[in-house]
Amino acid sequence: MSIWKAIIPTLPLADSPQYSLNQHLDIKIVEIGADYVKASMPVDERTRRSRGILHGGASVALAETVGGYAAQLCLDADEYCVGLQINANHIRRVEGGLVYAVTTPVHIGRSTQVWDIRIADPQDRIVCMSRLTLTVMKR
Amino acid sequence: MAIWKHKLSTDEIQQITENTLVRHLGIQITEIGDDYIKASMPVDHRTHQPMGILHGGASVALAETVGSLAAQMCVEPGHFVVGLEINANHIRSVRQGLVFGVATPIHIGRSTHVWNIRIADEQDKTVCISRLTMSVLKS
Numbered sequence: 001m002s003i004w005k006a007i008i009p010t011l012p013l014a015d016s017p018q019y020s021l022n023q024h025l026d027i028k029i030v031e032i033g034a035d036y037v038k039a040s041m042p043v044d045e046r047t048r049r050s051r052g053i054l055h056g057g058a059s060v061a062l063a064e065t066v067g068g069y070a071a072q073l074c075l076d077a078d079e080y081c082v083g084l085q086i087n088a089n090h091i092r093r094v095e096g097g098l099v100y101a102v103t104t105p106v107h108i109g110r111s112t113q114v115w116d117i118r119i120a121d122p123q124d125r126i127v128c129m130s131r132l133t134l135t136v137m138k139r
Numbered sequence: 140m141a142i143w144k145h146k147l148s149t150d151e152i153q154q155i156t157e158n159t160l161v162r163h164l165g166i167q168i169t170e171i172g173d174d175y176i177k178a179s180m181p182v183d184h185r186t187h188q189p190m191g192i193l194h195g196g197a198s199v200a201l202a203e204t205v206g207s208l209a210a211q212m213c214v215e216p217g218h219f220v221v222g223l224e225i226n227a228n229h230i231r232s233v234r235q236g237l238v239f240g241v242a243t244p245i246h247i248g249r250s251t252h253v254w255n256i257r258i259a260d261e262q263d264k265t266v267c268i269s270r271l272t273m274s275v276l277k278s
Contacts, residue, residue, distance in 0.1 A: 019184030019185075019187070020184060020187045020188060020189050020194070021164075021185065021186050021187060021188060021194040021196060021197050022188070022189070022194075024163070024164075024184070024185045024186075025160075025163075045158040045159065045163070046160060046163045047160050047163075048158065048159050048160060049159050049160060049161070049204075049207070050155040050156065050159060051219065053221075055159065055160040055161070055200065055203065055204070056203045056207075056221075056222035056225060057160060057196070057199050057200025057201070057202070057203035057204060057225075058160050058200060060196050060199040060200065060203070060225060060227075061194065061196025061197060061199065061200055062196070063196070064194065064195045064196035064199070065188075065194070065196060068188070068195075080190075082229070082232070083195040083229050084228065084229055085226070085227065085228050085229070086195060086196075086199060086226065086227050086229075087224065087225065087226035087227075088199075088224065088225050088226075089223065089224050090221070090222045090223060090224065090225075093221070
C-alpha cells in the first residue's frame with residue numbers, strides 16, 4: 001500500500017521554480033515507488049570537489065532534496081515541512097557518472113518525520129548514508 | 140598562534156576550487172584567521188529550495204567546503220583530507236543576501252579532524268550549526 005497522502009505529480013518537481021539548487025545541480029526525481037522516492041544527480045564540475053571526486057556537500061544536498069520531496073508527499077494539503085537536522089556518512093568516493101539516492105521513511109508522525117537516504121553509484125555500491133529529520137508546520 | 144601547517148593563498152584556493160561545486164554555488168573564502176576560516180555563499184537561485192528559501196543542502200555544502208579547506212591547511216605535506224561524517228541543524232530560514240560560514244577546530248589529530256561550522260546571516264543570526272569529521276590520508 002502506498003504511503004503518500006498527496007497526489008503524486010505526473011512530472012515530479014515540475015511545480016518547483018526553474019531556478020533553485022535542485023535544477024542548479026541537475027537533481028532529477030526518477031522514480032516514485034509505493035514507499036520510496038529515487039533521484040539522480042550527475043558527478044561533474046557542478047558537484048565535484050578538488051581531486052576530482054564528488055563533494056560531500058553535494059551528496060547531502062541530494063539527500064535533503066529527495067528526503068524533503070518525499071516528506072512533502074506525506075502531508076495534508078494545509079501542511080508543509082522544513083528540514084531540522086541532517087547527518088551523513090561519506091563512504092565511497094565517486095569520480096564521474098551519476099549517483100542515485102533512494103529515500104525510505106523511518107517515521108512519519110504528525111509533527112515530525114524521519115527519512116533514511118541511501119546514495120549509491122550505478123553499480124549500487126553505497127556512496128553515502130544520510131538521515132533527515134523534518135518538522136511539520138501548518139500553513 | 141596560528142594553527143595552520145600549510146596556509147593556502149587566495150590564488151591557491153581559487154586554483155583548487157576551479158570546476159567544482161564550490162564555484163558553482165558562488166562560495167568564496169573571505170577571511171583566514173589564526174584559528175578559523177570564513178566563507179560566504181549567496182542566497183539566490185543557485186542555493187534556494189523550491190519555496191524560495193535557503194536549501195538545507197546548500198548550507199551543508201558550505202559547511203563541508205569551509206571545514207574541509209580548514210582541515211586541508213592543518214595537515215603535513217604529502218597528506219590530504221576527505222569528509223567522513225557531517226551533521227547539521229537548520230535553525231533559521233534565509234531568503235536572500237549572503238550567509239557566512241566560520242569553521243573552528245574541535246580536534247586536530249594525526250588521523251582524524253573534527254571541525255565546528257557556524258553559518259550566520261548578515262545580521263550574525265545563526266542559520267545552521269554543523270560538525271564535520273574528516274579523515275587524514277597519505278597522498
